[in-house]
Amino acid sequence: MDLTDPQQHGDVSIRLIRPKDARVLQHELMSNRSWLRPWEATSPDGPVSMDMRLGIRRLLQQYRDGNGIPYVMEWQGEVAGQLNVWGIARGSLASATIGYWVSERYAGRGITPTAVALATDVCFGEAGLHRMEICIRPENKASLRVVEKLGFRYEGLRRRYIHIDGDWRDHYAFALTREDVPDGVLARWAAGQAPRDAATIPPADRLPTP
Template sequence: MDAASGVRHGPVEIRLVRPRDARVLQQELLTNRSWLQPWEATVPYGSVSFDMRVSIRRLLQQHREGAGYPFVMEYDGQVAGQLNVWGVSRGSLCSATIGYWVSERFAGRNITPTSVALATDACFVEYGLHRMEICIRPENAASLRVVQKLGFRYEGLRRRYIHIDGDWRDHYAFALTKEDVPQGVLARWLNGQVPARAADIPPADRLTI
């Protein structure tokens, strides 16, 4: 996959973010404040800039350095959100983490699971990564449905793991390795071959929330 030109399945496409995306992305973030704020990363003892031009420059610099793959998610040619592959580790790990947001008006159209599947397949096949992780707040039912649909394996509870919406928040960790999906994440999902209970959270972890 050429990150700049993108890859698509049906009406859903992911492509490398561009500087000219700044205006529409910033508008979507501002319009969706109440929808997105509970899940947005924040900075302890500091503030997060909402200047999308600055954010895109930083993301593209990380991409040039091989530290991330910042994508825009589109639906029928319209910008629907962002998906970032970040924290790329090479060497003995060959791993990364996926984060994303989608506008409320595009929710419920399978944009996020399709985009996560496309990005994970690209990371395994094109970018030489071996393990992909998604960390989700226990309260985020919509994101939990994404890993359930795609069969990301539950790997544990991380206490006070990421600073979200003004405080350190617990997260569930889910992951896939390349060996888990020899046919690809998207193909496994579309073919109905996702393990039924891979993303199930054990009662012991549910009770601690």
Template sequence: MPNLIPTLRDGDISIRPVRLRDARTLERELLDNRTWLRKWEATNPVGPMSFDVRSSIRHLQSNARAGLGLPFVIEYRGELAGQLNVSSISYGSVSMATIGYWVSERFAGKGLTPTAVALASDHCFFTVGLHRIEICIRPENEPSLRVVEKLGFRYEGLRRRYIHINGDWRDHFCFALTVEEVPTGVLRRWKGGLVPAENAAIPESDRAAAQRPLAIG
């Protein structure tokens, strides 16, 4: 079933539903941040991906109507600053989703990403009724690794050649939270300084493995 997509806010930072009229602003942000974002962008292993922002928004909205996703834009003081997408929503015995995001370079360091992820996670846990949220991050993406560390997402392992990123299959570190781990909410736990420091710790063996090519054949 479709999920109502709310506007959620903490101070100067908010997330709201993406709209077709955001297309021009999103396209400008994506183009202005190509160098900043390209190395983390999902790509198509069988051909080039179309840079059609309006089509992408329509696809996200279609998924939302089917109950499979929650597409947000991230705003800072009312200015569009990035996107956050809750995707692959499953219900029933799994009841989980994954979260992905990007933020424009000029907004880096203002706490937008952890706040947006915390707001979206709390909505998924306590309004949508999901049990588990997962975030997968490239080993080289230190800013995103700091996000899951701040929020206390628990490290679950290395996934080899997991997602096609920037032209090749890339390894990812996987992190997750379940609703039982955050009874007062992800945002409140973080803002209250109650995040277990060890949750996002990555074993050195996995860091080393991610530096080595996967043996094939």
């Protein structure tokens, strides 16, 4: 098995993004604008191109350079969204960050937690990484449920951390290390053994949400 092998659990699968995915991903992004805009990374320097073909070329170049792993998430073989492993650091850090989006019509089917578990297992296995992080806006309740289900550990509040939806936004940080899941994230979750309180945010860090 290598990083290009598709990974699947039930109806959910992840695979490396391909140039021919551009059309369907562009359609999903444009038809889900109101659903995705509050969580999309933006640039303080101005508008970013929505050219999916160019975006995929850049993602695949990052993959070839060893800096990321760009996945497509699928439900029963249909494209449901994207999951990107980005910011891969080697050597003494051996870590990366996960980001993702899913189309609104596929929400609530367990696609994202399953895909995150699959991708994290690949990163701890074939990719040889030690630590995986997910950073989430306090307002993003759906994403907070993902880390709660999988037992990602809460590690702190990052003020004005990422430029999202036109401004610098606060994020909660969650992480797992390889030692946390010796048998894999997916196996632990499927067995009902993910710690229920690992992602609990302490009162001192909780920010007001709408």
